[in-house]
Amino acid sequence: MADVGGAGRMGDGALWRELARPAFLRSSLPWRAAGYLLASGVVGLLFGAGLLVAVTVAGVLAVLVVGLPLLGALALVGLPFAAWERWLVRLLDGRPVPDPHRVPGRPGLAAWLRLRYRERVTWRELGFAGLAAVVLWPIDLVVAGFALAVPGYLLAALPLLLLDGEQVNLLKLWQVHSPVVAAGLGVVGLVALPLLAYPVTAVAAGRATVVRLVLSPGGQELRIGELVSSRARLVDAFEAERRRIERDLHDGAQQRLVALSMTLGLASLDAPPGGPLAARLAQAQHEAGETLASLRELINGIHPRVLTDRGLPDACVDAADRSPVPVDVVFDLPGRLPAPVESAGYFVVSEALANISKHSGAGHALVEGRYADGLLTIEVSDDGRGGAAPGGGTGLTGLADRVSVVEGTLTVSSPPGGPTLLRVEIPCLPLSTPPTGSA
Template identity: 40%
Template sequence: MTTAPPTHLAAALRRPGYLITAWPWRALAYLVTTTPVAGVLAVGLLVIVAPLTASFRSLQWGGPPPSTPLVVFLVVAGSAVVGLAPVVGVAVAALERWRLGLVDDRPVPAPVWRGVAARWSTAAGWREAGYTVWLATVVPAAYWLVLLLVALDVMLVVSPIAAGTADDVIVAWATVDTPRQATPYAVVGVLLVPVLWYGLGLLAAAQAAVARRLLGRTGDETALREVSRSRTRLASAYENERRRIERDVHDGAQPRLTSLSLQLGLARLDVPEDSPAARPLAVAHEQARGLMVLLRQIVQGIRPQSLAELGLAGAVGELAGESTVPVTVHADLDGPLPELTETTAYFVVSEALSNVARHADASRAQVRLTRERSTLVVEISDDGHGGADPGRGTGLAGLADRVAAANGRLLLASPAGGPTLVRVELPCRP
């Protein structure tokens, strides 16, 4: 098993060697492609904000009040912006979810389309509108600041060349007139290049985090709060009952069945083979032994022994070794996991790999286990023909129910022709 590579920019920034990976270039591509989107939105908003600001400034300095046509224009245009923002936000959000893939490999679920009228009555519609306004206001201001810093660094780097072709060149806070005087500033500029690379990555990561926060959540959290609490209580009750059953089977039924099998075996030794009781006794002994195997499988199904002995990463590695499809496991887990989370993740991987072997017609698969703060992320991907559908009885519906019982969520991407990606996010707070 190897350390899992980061799946999003924020995680990549925390890794050593960030500057020599593809992530800085992905961050730069994300920022560059943001510029036209934010620019168009900013210009559209400026058409309303500029006259409004000028009118307020004029009133503040005792100037004449704004004319009636200007007031009508501002009222109509302002109302149009507020009224159309949820509709415009649909197109902007769709584009931004797609662009988010430049710096974040995790899928972003889109809200269910409920018609145009629902854009004004759902939280998702107003979150998308809020993100559109944020993209038109805060992002351009941040980009201008970063652009000034980049221009300053470029000026420091090229200062020796400029000083050799002109007199009295202003470099940041000083004036130089020879390349020798400008060399220290150029050295500082070169040393600041890695800092700027990291800064651009931080800017892109912050923007992506806001996009995921506003565009990735679906559903009304207020309406679902009680459902979530009830589901948590049910999951806790299930876990307690599972432990009780496991303890009763392991400490009660299993020893008695072992003793019964032993007594039947001893009885077979005392009964002659030609005795009428020999055959029924042998059948009873074999049935007892078979029942012991079945009971061990039941106990194993409640909580696999490999999970208790090897931990989640080791147990998943064992599942990968038993799969008929070659499976690569990447695990990046630090610290213990809650038992419910660990058990749920194990059965998710087990069921998903079983589906790959039976339905996907894949040549290889990959399992990725990562811990992102208080969330355990499990991803199972394969290169099969895709087209997985929870409604066709492939076990995905039951898998989603198991994940939901652990207060997690399951995301599925399986276009026709493949590949298929199953992503499960489970809480792992201690």
């Protein structure tokens, strides 16, 4: 091994392969292995002592009930200990150990705790922390201490004897009086030091392998993480594509239709009034106007410009203005929200208003939106006949799917006879700066 630089390129089993290389003893790996075992042993000892005290105190206080939250909190002690172990292994072989924990879908301590208690890796980390606190730290300290202390004592025998002038107690077991014997022991220590580098590194490699097996993401966790990441990428790509199509239609086809309608209007002015040509030009201009209106509705259905420029409240007001049922819109938001969240919220409101006008028989509807504790809540209610249910042609299943993509939930209360209440909750954080293209 060419020294530390090779550690960053180590793959699985590389530590074991390094033991067989001629340059092993000239590398820094034996010293890193000894340091790794010393650090893990000392921290394991301190962690075990602290854990014993905490469990004892929590067990005593549990009789008075106040210790129960502490017992629950002790289930999470494996998280910081596992983070330390993953960092320490990286110092040994240069390869990072991925963090298997998922990011909570919504901000806040409660969401974080719920997710952590449900994850299997949390309990694996707790088990490994208990193993390290009881079993591993003595092994680490004994191996590292023996490999460093014994050669160190042997090498120091002659200097200590010369300083004392009479004798030296070697390892507290053997009294040495002869400088020749002390020098011979120093030679033995000099030979033992590189020889002991092999078992020390082997033990460190074995321990690092255990850490990677237990504290790295499992196959299911990797798949879940990749699915979450890929879904987020797909959502972003889908929203970007919708905005591109909306922009192309708005700036391209719509402008051409406006120009065509104006050209037909000018042509009708030059046509003989009352003649067949004037009638046909008027009909063509009317058809162009109808097509333009349909195109505008299509653009609004793809991604309304007002949503991009002015945000969710104004977009919902625009949707309410186009509804045949009178709609009141009330929003209380701290600012702009992430584009996928605004898009999901808008299309839920738009589809809900379309359902109200088609199926509910309502005389009035209300759209309310608010943001609190990292959660966007949108409620759409009406005074119609009720009875809305998934699979009934109302598109509720599609709305639920759209909301779930941004980690949100959709609930509907619609008893027969009404009223109907549709609620959407989406975890998100406000943007510190407006999205690109906003006013």
